[in-house]
Amino acid sequence: MYLRTSDREKNDSDMVVEGSKICKTVKIFRMNLKEGFFASPFNSSDDEIDPNTDEGQEVLSQPAATKWELWGYYLYYNGDNGYTMNSYMLNILQYLAYNGGFYPDTPNVKGCDIHDSDRNCYVLWSGTKGIPVPSMMLYVQAISFSIQFVLFTTFGSLADYGKWNRYILLVATVIGCVTQIVPVAFYKDDGSSWNAMLAIMIIALISYGTSLVFYGAAFPTLRFKIWKEKVSVIDVTQANFLFSDNLPIVRKARGDPSLSKNEKSVVIEKWRNHVSAISTVFSNIGFLIMTGILSGISFLPWKNYNFYNDDEHVLGNVPLFNFISTAVCGVFWVINAIPYFVAVPSKRQGPPLPSNANHFTIGWKSIFVAVKEARKLKYLFMYIISYFMFADAISTTNQMIGITQAQITDFNAQQITILNLASAVTSIIGCLFFLWLSKRFGVKTKTNLLIIVGLSGVVALWGCFGIRFNNFGIKTTWELWVFYVWTGLFSAPIWAWQNTMLAELIPRGKENLFFGLFGVINKASSWIGPVIIGAITQYTDNLWKGWPFVLALFVVSLVIIWFIDVDKAKLDIEKYLGQEEIDHVDYDNSSPPVYIEEKTSV
Numbered sequence: 001m002y003l004r005t006s007d008r009e010k011n012d013s014d015m016v017v018e019g020s021k022i023c024k025t026v027k028i029f030r031m032n033l034k035e036g037f038f039a040s041p042f043n044s045s046d047d048e049i050d051p052n053t054d055e056g057q058e059v060l061s062q063p064a065a066t067k068w069e070l071w072g073y074y075l076y077y078n079g080d081n082g083y084t085m086n087s088y089m090l091n092i093l094q095y096l097a098y099n100g101g102f103y104p105d106t107p108n109v110k111g112c113d114i115h116d117s118d119r120n121c122y123v124l125w126s127g128t129k130g131i132p133v134p135s136m137m138l139y140v141q142a143i144s145f146s147i148q149f150v151l152f153t154t155f156g157s158l159a160d161y162g163k164w165n166r167y168i169l170l171v172a173t174v175i176g177c178v179t180q181i182v183p184v185a186f187y188k189d190d191g192s193s194w195n196a197m198l199a200i201m202i203i204a205l206i207s208y209g210t211s212l213v214f215y216g217a218a219f220p221t222l223r224f225k226i227w228k229e230k231v232s233v234i235d236v237t238q239a240n241f242l243f244s245d246n247l248p249i250v251r252k253a254r255g256d257p258s259l260s261k262n263e264k265s266v267v268i269e270k271w272r273n274h275v276s277a278i279s280t281v282f283s284n285i286g287f288l289i290m291t292g293i294l295s296g297i298s299f300l301p302w303k304n305y306n307f308y309n310d311d312e313h314v315l316g317n318v319p320l321f322n323f324i325s326t327a328v329c330g331v332f333w334v335i336n337a338i339p340y341f342v343a344v345p346s347k348r349q350g351p352p353l354p355s356n357a358n359h360f361t362i363g364w365k366s367i368f369v370a371v372k373e374a375r376k377l378k379y380l381f382m383y384i385i386s387y388f389m390f391a392d393a394i395s396t397t398n399q400m401i402g403i404t405q406a407q408i409t410d411f412n413a414q415q416i417t418i419l420n421l422a423s424a425v426t427s428i429i430g431c432l433f434f435l436w437l438s439k440r441f442g443v444k445t446k447t448n449l450l451i452i453v454g455l456s457g458v459v460a461l462w463g464c465f466g467i468r469f470n471n472f473g474i475k476t477t478w479e480l481w482v483f484y485v486w487t488g489l490f491s492a493p494i495w496a497w498q499n500t501m502l503a504e505l506i507p508r509g510k511e512n513l514f515f516g517l518f519g520v521i522n523k524a525s526s527w528i529g530p531v532i533i534g535a536i537t538q539y540t541d542n543l544w545k546g547w548p549f550v551l552a553l554f555v556v557s558l559v560i561i562w563f564i565d566v567d568k569a570k571l572d573i574e575k576y577l578g579q580e581e582i583d584h585v586d587y588d589n590s591s592p593p594v595y596i597e598e599k600t601s602v
Contacts, residue, residue, distance in 0.1 A: 041247035041271055042067055049255035059255040065246045070275075072340040077279055078286035079336025080173075080211055084180055084329035085204065087416050090137065090402045091322045092183050093201050095411050097123050097133045099191025104130065111191065115308060117407040120541055123194065134403045134543045138534035140198060141399050144205035145527035151206070152213055153363045153520055165214050166341075172210035173337050179204035180330030187323040213519060247271055269445070272503055274435070281431045284492065288424035290332055294325050295421050298414040308410070316414025325413060363520075370517035373510065376576055379569035380505040380514070386560035387498060387518060388525045390453050393553035394494060396529030397459055397487075400543065400550070405480055415477070419484045426488025434493045445504055446566050449497045453561065455490035457554030459483060463547035473544060504566055507573045529553070 046064055050056045098112045101121040107130065112121035122130035125139075179200050186193055245254070245268055253259060253267040298316025311317045315324075353359065374381045409415040434452070437443045459474075462483075466473025474483060499515075506514045533546035 039274065041065075041070075041249040041274075044248040044252040046248070046251065048252050050257075053255070053257050055257050056255040059251045062246055064248055064251055068343050070247075072343045074279060074282040075336050076215060076340040077283045078289075079333040080176075080208070080215070081283045081286040081290070082208055083287050083290050083420065084326040085208055086398055086402050087420055088322045088326040088329070088413065089180070089183065089201055089204060091406050091411050091413060091416065092186070092326065093140070093194065093197050094133055094137060094403070094406045095319055095322065096186060096189060096191050096194035096197050097121065097136060098411075099189075100194045101133060101191070102130065115410045117410070131538050132541060132543075135534040135538040136198075137403050138399060138530040138537065140201055141205070142527040142530040142534065144202045144209070145395075145523055145530070147202070148206055148209045149520065149523040149527065151210075152523055153367065154360055155363070169211060169214040170341060172207045172214060173333070176204060176207035176211055177330045177334050177337075179207060180333070181327045184323045184327050187320050209523070245272070247275070269500070269504065270439075272500055278435075279496075281428055284424055284427040284431065286332070286336065287420070288428065290329055291417055291421035291424045294328065294417045295414075297321075297324075298417055314414065316417065317412060319411065319413075321413040322411070325417065366513065367517060367520055370513050374514065374517070377505070377507070377569070377572055379564045379566070379572065382560050382564050383501065383505055384517070384521065386557040386564075387502070388521050389553045389557035389560075390456075390494075391498075391522050392525035392529045393460065393550050393557065394456060394491065395526045396533060396546075396550050396553075397456070397491075399530055400463070400533060400546065401474070401483065403543065404474055408475065408477060408480060415480075419480055422481065423484040423488040423492075426485050427492035430489040430491075431493045431496060433489070434497065444566070445497060445500045446561065446564065449494075449501050450558065450561055452490055452494045452497055453554065453558050456487070456494060457551065457558065459487065459491075460547050460551035460554055463544060464551060466544035466547065467542070473547075475544075505564075505569050505573075507577050 046060060049059055051060055095114065098114050098121050100110065101112050101123045102109055103112060103119060104122055107122075112119075112133075120132040120134065122132055123136055125131045125136060131139075182200060183197060186197055245251075250268055250271050253264050256264075298314060298321060300315045302313055302315040302318055305313075305318045305320075307313055307317060315321050353362070357365075374384055405416060405419070434448050438445070438448060462479075463474050466475050469475070472479070474480070502514065502518060529550065532549055533543070536546045536549070537543045
């Protein structure tokens with residue numbers, strides 16, 4: 001079509017305008033990325049903080065977080081991603097248990113058919129004539145979590161005082177890596193050593209849990225103000241700032257007297273979200289790397305095995321692949337852990353344990369103090385109850401799927417590896433999506449958490465259909481694919497956002513006390529679901545009849561979170577802090593506090 005000169009000029013002008021809009025859009029997109037996912041918290045320095053103000057003195061009393069610390073944090077979590085704990089090691093234990101187990105109608109015949117998912121294989125268990133393998137697997141999880149609960153509550157204070165944290169973390173890392181490599185020794189076992197593998201599994205879970213607890217406690221810089229109470233319990237007001245709160249850009253905001261409390265809280269919440277979400281992303285990046293490598297290895301040709309029916313003759317369809325994969329995961333953890341232990345300054349340590357306290361009791365006393373203080377804050381106490389429930393629901397869901405997937409796939413490590421690869425990719429997308437959602441549209445933490453918990457609960461509802469149907473209710477391979485993608489997108493971000501929600505409900509100066517309480521709650525709740533589901537499975541011979549219990553946990557926790565009013569919670573916090581300040585002033589007049597301040601060097 002012919003255009004007149006004026007039309008061509010107008011068309012050219014429109015194209016220029018349109019091109020300008022596109023360039024502007026691209027520029028805005030790049031800016032959003034730079035200020036969002038790729039934003040740097042190190043564009044500020046302590047030189048911008050006035051040391052003569054009260055705010056500046058408070059901020060400068062703590063060392064600033066460095067790039068090496070931040071990257072060391074990310075890298076360690078990259079390796080300590082727990083991948084094999086919920087896949088290959090579970091497969092190995094169930095595989096050995098099937099080889100050494102029996103069917104109830106033929107108790108004297110050793111060995112069960114790993115390709116028969118319609119019948120439950122049984123193993124001998126203390127005080128019984130035998131229990132289903134799924135029940136045994138759930139009890140193993142319950143035993144490990146209950147031991148962790150007792151150990152961390154009794155000795156968890158070692159993470160905060162002196163130099164114990166670094167040494168315990170090192171020992172836990174070594175044990176965790178070794179227990180992931182040792183199972184290779186059982187690859188020719190006929191099932192007679194399934195009890196030995198059970199013990200290794202428990203030790204591996206405990207060491208993994210220990211690494212997470214003591215690594216998480218390695219970054220806070222503590223400053224304690226300790227008052228001797230008129231009662232026997234020590235009240236510890238811990239002015240502990242999260243690692244993210246000591247990033248240079250956050251320190252600048254905290255030390256700026258011209259900013260209001262609300263303006264400071266916006267900056268703090270933004271970077272708490274950022275560090276929490278990105279660290280979770282890095283854990284999933286490690287997960288992605290391992291699944292990618294192992295997926296490729298699983299397709300290597302293999303001949304020295306009696307393959308089942310029409311199974312492709314590749315390494316991934318051989319039980320040996322489970323043993324190789326868990327060893328590779330252990331080596332990967334070693335590689336990622338080394339930089340952290342090299343980078344952490346030898347002088348970094350917590351304050352000394354108070355003279356009138358000991359490691360055996362201070363943890364239990366802290367729990368009582370935290371619960372007592374939480375009861376003064378209505379919405380925080382509500383969140384504690386909801387967290388107890390949805391943390392147990394998520395943990396139990398993962399454990400039930402770990403057992404179910406082995407039965408559905410006939411212990412095929414290749415299928416599980418590829419499923420985990422899909423989970424790794426979608427988990428990264430899910431974490432970044434909810435981070436983008438909050439930054440782009442200002443979606444509040446509570447709203448994001450409601451969405452995540454609600455969509456996670458869909459899995460439990462879905463599992464309930466398996467009680468009635470044989471081909472639906474997480475009973476088929478295609479359902480496993482949907483599950484892994486779904487949970488990657490909508491369940492993986494839950495731990496980042498539950499931490500952020502907690503941070504919004506905690507009074508300033510009480511972070512360590514309540515984060516410690518939630519760590520204990522996480523371990524305390526994690527064994528309840530497995531015990532109940534294990535008992536249901538043992539007495540009904542049907543794992544799927546445990547899903548209604550998990551669904552109930554999600555529903556109740558969702559209802560409780562819905563009624564938490566964050567704005568009112570912040571007002572309650574201000575009243576709480578004001579009353580506490582009055583109480584401390586009154587107490588100061590009668591008995592001056594003892595200050596123990598720890599300044600760590602970077």
